[in-house]
Amino acid sequence: MPLAPFDLPLKGGDRLGALSRLHMPSHFGGGETTKFDGNGGEDTTMTTPSLSAILMAPINAIMRIIDAPLRRLQKATGIGGMAAFFLAPNMLIFGIFVLLPLVINFVYSMTGGTAFFLSERDFIGGAQYSRLFECQNYLDPMSCQEDAFWTAVGNTFWFVVLQVSLMILTALITALILNRELAARSFWRAVFFFPVLLSPVVVGLIWKWILQRQGLLNFGLYQFGMDPYTWLTDRSWTFAATIGVSLWAHMGFYALIILAGLQAIPKDLYEAAEMDGTKPARVFWRITLPLLAPNLLVVVVLALIKSVQVFDEIYVLTGGGPGTSTLFLTQYIYETGFASALRNPGLAAAASILMGGVLVVLTLIQLGIGKRGENKGKR
Amino acid sequence: MKTRSLVAGLALALLTSTAAHAGDVRIMWYSDGVEGEVMKDLVGRFMKENPGISVILDNVAYSVIKEQLPVQLEAGNGPDIARVTAIKELSKHWLDLRPLVKDAKYWDDNFGSQADWMRPDGSNQISGFMTQITLTGGYANKTLFDQAGVPIPGPKATWEDWAAASKKVQESQQVPFAMAIDRSGHRITAPLLSYGANYVGSDGKPAPLDKGAKDYLTKFVGWADDGTVSKDVWVSAAGSTYRAAADDFINGQLAFYYSGSWQVANLATKIGNNFDWVAVGSPCGPAACTGMPGGAALVAVKYTKNQEDVATVMDWFAQEKIVKEFSERTLFLPGHKAVVDKGGLDFKSDNEQAKAALNVFVESTKTTSEAALKLPGWRWSDTVYAAIVTRIGQTLAGELKIDDAFTRIDADIAQKVKDAGK
Numbered sequence: 001m002p003l004a005p006f007d008l009p010l011k012g013g014d015r016l017g018a019l020s021r022l023h024m025p026s027h028f029g030g031g032e033t034t035k036f037d038g039n040g041g042e043d044t045t046m047t048t049p050s051l052s053a054i055l056m057a058p059i060n061a062i063m064r065i066i067d068a069p070l071r072r073l074q075k076a077t078g079i080g081g082m083a084a085f086f087l088a089p090n091m092l093i094f095g096i097f098v099l100l101p102l103v104i105n106f107v108y109s110m111t112g113g114t115a116f117f118l119s120e121r122d123f124i125g126g127a128q129y130s131r132l133f134e135c136q137n138y139l140d141p142m143s144c145q146e147d148a149f150w151t152a153v154g155n156t157f158w159f160v161v162l163q164v165s166l167m168i169l170t171a172l173i174t175a176l177i178l179n180r181e182l183a184a185r186s187f188w189r190a191v192f193f194f195p196v197l198l199s200p201v202v203v204g205l206i207w208k209w210i211l212q213r214q215g216l217l218n219f220g221l222y223q224f225g226m227d228p229y230t231w232l233t234d235r236s237w238t239f240a241a242t243i244g245v246s247l248w249a250h251m252g253f254y255a256l257i258i259l260a261g262l263q264a265i266p267k268d269l270y271e272a273a274e275m276d277g278t279k280p281a282r283v284f285w286r287i288t289l290p291l292l293a294p295n296l297l298v299v300v301v302l303a304l305i306k307s308v309q310v311f312d313e314i315y316v317l318t319g320g321g322p323g324t325s326t327l328f329l330t331q332y333i334y335e336t337g338f339a340s341a342l343r344n345p346g347l348a349a350a351a352s353i354l355m356g357g358v359l360v361v362l363t364l365i366q367l368g369i370g371k372r373g374e375n376k377g378k379r
Numbered sequence: 380m381k382t383r384s385l386v387a388g389l390a391l392a393l394l395t396s397t398a399a400h401a402g403d404v405r406i407m408w409y410s411d412g413v414e415g416e417v418m419k420d421l422v423g424r425f426m427k428e429n430p431g432i433s434v435i436l437d438n439v440a441y442s443v444i445k446e447q448l449p450v451q452l453e454a455g456n457g458p459d460i461a462r463v464t465a466i467k468e469l470s471k472h473w474l475d476l477r478p479l480v481k482d483a484k485y486w487d488d489n490f491g492s493q494a495d496w497m498r499p500d501g502s503n504q505i506s507g508f509m510t511q512i513t514l515t516g517g518y519a520n521k522t523l524f525d526q527a528g529v530p531i532p533g534p535k536a537t538w539e540d541w542a543a544a545s546k547k548v549q550e551s552q553q554v555p556f557a558m559a560i561d562r563s564g565h566r567i568t569a570p571l572l573s574y575g576a577n578y579v580g581s582d583g584k585p586a587p588l589d590k591g592a593k594d595y596l597t598k599f600v601g602w603a604d605d606g607t608v609s610k611d612v613w614v615s616a617a618g619s620t621y622r623a624a625a626d627d628f629i630n631g632q633l634a635f636y637y638s639g640s641w642q643v644a645n646l647a648t649k650i651g652n653n654f655d656w657v658a659v660g661s662p663c664g665p666a667a668c669t670g671m672p673g674g675a676a677l678v679a680v681k682y683t684k685n686q687e688d689v690a691t692v693m694d695w696f697a698q699e700k701i702v703k704e705f706s707e708r709t710l711f712l713p714g715h716k717a718v719v720d721k722g723g724l725d726f727k728s729d730n731e732q733a734k735a736a737l738n739v740f741v742e743s744t745k746t747t748s749e750a751a752l753k754l755p756g757w758r759w760s761d762t763v764y765a766a767i768v769t770r771i772g773q774t775l776a777g778e779l780k781i782d783d784a785f786t787r788i789d790a791d792i793a794q795k796v797k798d799a800g801k
Contacts, residue, residue: 112798113798114798114799115453116450116453116454117453117454142779142783147787148618151778213555213611230611232615233610233611233614233615233776235776235777235778318615319615319616319617319620320616320617320618320620321617321776322614322615322776322777323614323617323772323773323774323775323776323777323778323779324617324773324776324778325776325778326617327617327618331617335617335618338446338447338450339445339446339618339619339620340618340619340765340769341445341465341468341619341761341762341764341765342619342762342765342766342769342791342794342795343449344795344798
């Protein structure tokens with residue numbers, strides 16, 4: 001029986017003697033009969049009972065009861081079967097709560113009508129999809145039948161491109177700075193990570209109160225003699241605000257991942273570069289960046305996937321923004337499917353399948369990168 | 380033997396835990412002002428008089444009633460009773476109380492004139508009753524008008540008169556906003572009707588926007604562009620989300636606020652003595668000087684498991700003395716014919732301005748147009764409201780030209796009618 005960390009050191013024969021008077025069932029200690037040695041447990045082939053052994057007794061009992069049928073199962077199905085058996089509960093939950101709704105949603109997107117339940121809707125094939133794609137000019141949302149959808153797609157596209165690139169840039173710079181020997185480095189690392197811990201609704205509300213007409217920002221501007229401005233009723237500034245708020249809320253998370261990647265770079269490379277008298281910029285481009293590349297790629301894909309799904313902060317901050325300037329895909333799906341009085345759940349289902357398609361592509365890219373990394377390691 | 384009793388015990392436990400106890404009635408309630416507290420008090424009194432029935436009052440935000448309740452009802456769930464504004468649109472979910480209430484004739488006599496607002500076309504069921512009849516109307520910040528030296532326009536003043544007067548007040552007093560209307564299709568329908576708009580086509584389905592509607596909407600967008608009408612409220616959300624401009628008026632930053640009678644209690648409580656304010660009825664247009672009637676109704680939901688208990692609760696709250704007390708304490712206009720006819724409501728408010736405002740609203744009910752009275756009972760009203768709000772919001776934000784907005788509004792409504800026609 002392996003010694004547990006909290007084994008009591010047994011000294012002297014008295015304790016042993018006292019223990020030996022306890023009635024221990026024969027299966028205690030993993031099925032071996034423990035022989036009590038009067039020498040204080042020197043006998044290495046025989047185990048002496050300890051506190052952990054006593055605590056484990058009921059668990060061992062249960063395990064022995066389960067052991068028998070499982071052994072029979074393993075004999076019948078083999079190791080592969082046992083793997084399936086242990087994966088089954090999780091797969092069941094995954095299947096019921098993820099795969100089944102996905103399939104239902106896909107079927108739903110091919111139905112029409114106003115009833116909510118699938119059984120009461122009419123099958124119309126790809127009509128919802130063709131309605132979404134009915135456009136004279138894909139670059140001009142207003143020429144489309146579902147202009148809100150294409151506005152949301154356009155907004156999401158620009159948000160993703162701008163937010164991810166700015167995010168990676170700021171996270172990289174922050175991580176590089178945090179990697180240096182700063183005073184109170186742990187404090188600074190915590191400070192940058194703090195916004196990540198906040199709930200998205202809290203983030204949205206805080207910034208709404210700062211940016212609104214009578215918010216903190218205008219108050220500050222007024223104190224400095226500048227004119228206050230209605231930031232959240234200006235379409236461009238509101239869009240910029242959504243990117244900024246999203247950056248502020250999530251940058252710490254990616255900075256942390258990149259920081260971990262930076263710390264994994266061996267120090268002797270930097271020492272060698274220093275001995276050669278390499279310029280810092282060259283050190284960055286030739287040593288740091290290439291070795292950080294796999295880490296950065298993962299961060300990029302993660303950030304892309306997360307930014308396509310943006311909703312919480314923005315909905316609280318702008319509610320879709322002046323007009324529809326900060327209406328993103330998730331909010332469009334929510335409003336079309338549920339919230340609006342002009343709701344059309346079939347259309348929302350079709351839009352969500354399309355959005356899911358984009359995310360699947362991004363995820364496959366990430367898996368591909370991961371596989372390539374694995375194969376590299378195998379060499 | 381052991382497993383059987385185990386299974387039986389489990390089944391019993393499941394039955395008791397998931398089934399609604401006989402005698403449980405859930406009411407989903409939202410408040411504009413103080414109604415929540417008044418209801419809580421009344422519910423307590425009801426339960427004392429009816430110890431067998433336990434009433435649970437869920438106070439929720441208005442957005443839950445607007446956005447989440449319809450989904451719950453579509454799924455066949457929801458509370459037992461709810462306070463709802465979109466009563467016609469959701470009328471297929473309401474319980475027919477006619478066979479369940481004690482005296483159906485009492486209900487017909489006192490609540491009959493609004494019964495159509497909450498039942499499907501052609502049906503004769505009793506779904507519930509109006510917790511209040513509301514009327515849209517304007518509020519003016521009297522203090523600001525006095526300080527600016529601008530006389531408050533009279534009862535026959537038009538929308539243009541009000542726009543001009545508020546603009547003068549805004550310039551003189553340096554307040555951020557001159558006029559504001561809630562971000563609501565129902566609210567803006569009142570001036571549209573005053574300009575002669577008619578939503579209902581000859582076949583009972585929505586007609587395209589006519590000249591009256593287009594005239595006012597063009598004016599409205601023009602006022603927003605030149606700063607007379609506050610853009611903030613309409614531009615601060617997307618889609619058909621509701622936003623009230625009450626806070627700006629309460630903070631004394633708005634000269635003229637077009638909302639409705641349900642705000643009286645809210646304004647009285649929040650403004651207090653900070654400034655003088657008056658209710659001014661609805662400004663006139665070329666066709667009428669009308670406001671839009673409306674209100675929230677307390678309706679019974681079809682999917683309830685305790686139909687008799689629900690009927691008992693509804694009967695109790697529909698009593699004349701309870702309706703009278705509710706109206707007096709919440710400063711609402713009652714929807715009960717006998718209470719209205721008898722008059723003499725003693726509104727429980729120390730606030731003289733609130734009492735005066737309520738009397739103005741009672742007077743304004745006399746100028747409500749025929750079209751306005753019919754709209755709450757028309758099943759497509761909410762569709763039209765949502766379309767107008769969505770597209771005009773976009774126009775005010777500069778995303779749509781006004782003519783495109785009109786085309787889009789007609790298209791949105793037609794699409795919804797087509798979808799529902801299946």
